[in-house]
Amino acid sequence: MNLNYFIESMPNIDSNQSLREPQVDAYRAVYKHFVNDKKKEHSIIVLPTGVGKTGLMGILPFGISFGRVLIVTPQLVIKDAVLDSLDPEHPRNFWLARNIFEKYEDLPSVIEYDRKTSDWELQEANIVILNIQKLQERLDSSLINRVPSNFFDVIIIDEAHHSTAPTWETSMEFFSDAKVIKLTGTPFRTDGEKIEGEFVYKYPLSKAMAKGFVKSLERIHYIPDQIFLTLNKKDDTVYSLEQIRDMNLKDEDWVTKSIAYSKECSIKVVEESIKILEEKRKTGIPHKIIAVACSIWHAEQIQELYEQQGLDVSLVHSKLKKDELAVRLKSIENHKVQVVIHVAKLGEGYDHKYLSIAAIFRPFRSQLPYEQFVGRVLRSIDAEEVVSPEDNIACVVHHKELGLDKLWEFYKNEKKKSDVIKYLDRSEESFERLTKARVEKQTGDVIEDGIGITEKDIFIGTELLEERERRINEEHQKLNQLKELLPNLPDETLRQMIRREEEGEPSAKILRPDKFLYRKKRDLDDRIKKEMVPEIILQYNISNEGNELSNSKLFTGKYSWLLKRVQSNTGLIAAYIEKRVNDLVGNHDRNTWKPEEYDAAKQHAEDVFILIQKILDSELKKE
Incomplete structure (x- = not known):
């Protein structure tokens, strides 16, 4: 194996029309970080869902790595998706499909690491792909126990906001001399802390929407005329939702969970999602519903509701055995089902472009998991395949009282930014001329009264408005630090110093x-x-x-x-x-x-x- 492969190869990256702008620009940013600026700090790339993160992983090592490359994923589904795209024996692998290389013999050698991997296979590989569990030091088969600390020159970490567990930290300490590249859709870890490293490239989701890299998005939520609940299963006394809130009988967590577990409320969302699916499928595209539930038991109840309406369902959850999981995933890929229900399994990293309706049957308490679920329906269908513009409009469907309005607000703001960008793009010529908490387990019964309505919000939004707030807070923090060192300089001068430092040489x-x-x-x-x-x-x-x-x-x-x-x-x-x-x-x-x-x-x-x-x-x- 040629350890200089990534330095001596001649890939078509810089002027490749088959690559997307954020892929090429992110590659240049990482190259500048490690090669031009010779920095040791971990580099971080923030790239929205659907923009081409796996492809970026495929080009990042070239000209940067002086040896082997390790790609680490947080879970098996993501690992399998990365491996599928970067499998050099597949006739449509990323490097050939995107004209990075023309010949098979020019491609890097790639292996998936597991306990059966031989030393010879490791020595012959240019790229090793594994999920983080294979780096657990306590396991005899761990890669850390098989190779020296300088075995890899570059480590690429996918979904880097997960890198909080001891296994991640131990791995980074072991391979401490490697160049580390972290890819994520959010600048924050799952524990809310900032990801360690330097942000070298960020691509706003509003820009991805304006460029058409992701599906458009609309929200439809069911609003009942009136809604009544019991306080528990043993008491038949009913209270209106307004009474429960006004009298402070139960908190909002209890309300939203009661709504989520209510069969009566779930049926409305099931019916609305099916109505949207039937309309979308008229184009001949195999659109599908992806639903999220509170638990496996809850998911089975939702499955029954869909099957009663005559739809085929694939239920995917973390307790399935490997073979059964593979069968159910294949049924999705081969279009044998119209509905996919998942519980903590098909989150980030799972890509199936025909998932177009996101049916939500559970409350979300924070932005990140909500965005990750909505992200599953944002991957766009290829332009040559779509029959109607409707094919690339995804829908989010849920009950009004699941308490998701605040989380959806983010998408409204992204839509506004996207509209501004598209407006300016349309006006380009004229501008050129001008310028030369704790959750209660017990729930109550829910009774809806009246017909109810559905309300639609049409947006082209998706994640990362938080990035703007993060950038402001980060600059404010740096400003305060500079004020202590240079108390006599005005704030604007200090801000300019910060921005010049960020731009680099x-x-x-x-x-x-x-x-x-x-x-x-x-x-x-x-x-x-x-x-x-x-x-x-x-x-x-x-x-x-x-x-x-x-x-x-x-x-x-x-x-x-x-x-x-x-x-x-x-x-x-x-x-x-x-x-x-x-x-x-x-x-x-x-x-x-x-x-x-x-x-x-x-x-x-x-x-x-x-x-x-x-x-x-x-x-x-x-x-």
């Missing part, structure tokens, strides 16, 4: 000056149009296509002429930043800009962004 050698300038321009455009403008629209709750900003003092004096050329709030903000940045650089023709002018423009954009916030703070009296 440029590469010593520019191999493609043409692409270098193109990337500088694209990065500036993205920062303005895909981050700053959406954040302002969201932060101040401004109508995307309204014109209330026409009265702002931003557009008086020198920039009043913009009001004659641009009609919408979004367009005005984008045009103002673009025009003002060009004025500050002193050159309106970006085609003639040099690297230092793009660097200056990026800093000017940050200053203008802060100025806009200050002006809108005073005008809109935002607290």
Whole structure:
């Protein structure tokens, strides 16, 4: 086995049209981190569901690894999905399907590690794939007990927000000299702490939606006319939901769990999800429902409700034996069922693009598991396969009183950002011209009265609004630290120091000056149009296509002429930043800009962004 394989190979990455923008940009960011900047700190990539995380794992080692690569997954389902995509013997493996290589003989050698893996197999592998349990030090068959600490030069950790258990920490200590790359859809671990390492690349989900990398999303929740509950199974006295809340008879956890276990409430969600499925299946695409339940017993009750309606169901849970699990997963892949019900099994990492309806029969207490479940229906169906736009619109269905409104709010905000990005993309030419708690186990019976209605929210949203808050908090923390060291400098100067530090030093050698300038321009455009403008629209709750900003003092004096050329709030903000940045650089023709002018423009954009916030703070009296 050639230990220099990843250095000597010639993969097609940089200008590969078959790769997605976030895959190539994330690869460049990791390359800069380890190769150009020679950093030792773990690198972290935040990439939303459906954008191409497994493919990214397939290209990350090239030019970075001076030896073997270990890919670690948190569970078997994810491990199997990664292995399927990166199996060099499969005719549609990622490297051939995406034109990374043209010949089989150019592909890396890949093995799945288990206790039967021989020493010869380990020595011959370029890439070793395993799930974290195979690194448990207490097991004689553990990989840690089989290889020296320098056996791997690069370790890629999938779903890195799980890396909290002792096994993860022990493994990282053992392979302490390896370059560690962590991939995740969230910047926080499952225990709420920040993931250890440096965030080298983040791709916002709103941008993924605007690019069409994930399905559109709508929510339909059933709202009963009236709802009554007993306080326990032994007392037939019924109370309205309003009475229970007003009299503080039970807390919201009890209410939502009672709703979840109520057969009467579940039937409504079952019927609504089937109605949506039947409509979607008219196109001939084998759309499916994926449902989530509170427990295995609860899932069996939901299964019975679907089967009574004539649908075939595959119930997948953690207690199934390996062979039975494989049979049920195959029935999903081969379209033998219309409904998939899971309990703690088909979470993150399970990809089946025909899952299009997410039926929720349990309350979620936190954002992360909710997002992971909704993420199962977001993987888009290939453009050449879809018959109707409806094929790439996913639905989330649940009972109104499951208490999920706050979690869904995140998707509303992502939708707003996505709308702003798409609006600006549609207006690109005109802008170019302008700029040159404890859960109670006992539940009560639930009785609904009246017909009830369903209510629909249509959005193209998905995860990671929390990232914006995290970034603000992180900058605030750094600012406080700098204030202690440099108490006499103003806050704005300190913020600029923080941002310059985050940008880092440029590469010593520019191999493609043409692409270098193109990337500088694209990065500036993205920062303005895909981050700053959406954040302002969201932060101040401004109508995307309204014109209330026409009265702002931003557009008086020198920039009043913009009001004659641009009609919408979004367009005005984008045009103002673009025009003002060009004025500050002193050159309106970006085609003639040099690297230092793009660097200056990026800093000017940050200053203008802060100025806009200050002006809108005073005008809109935002607290």
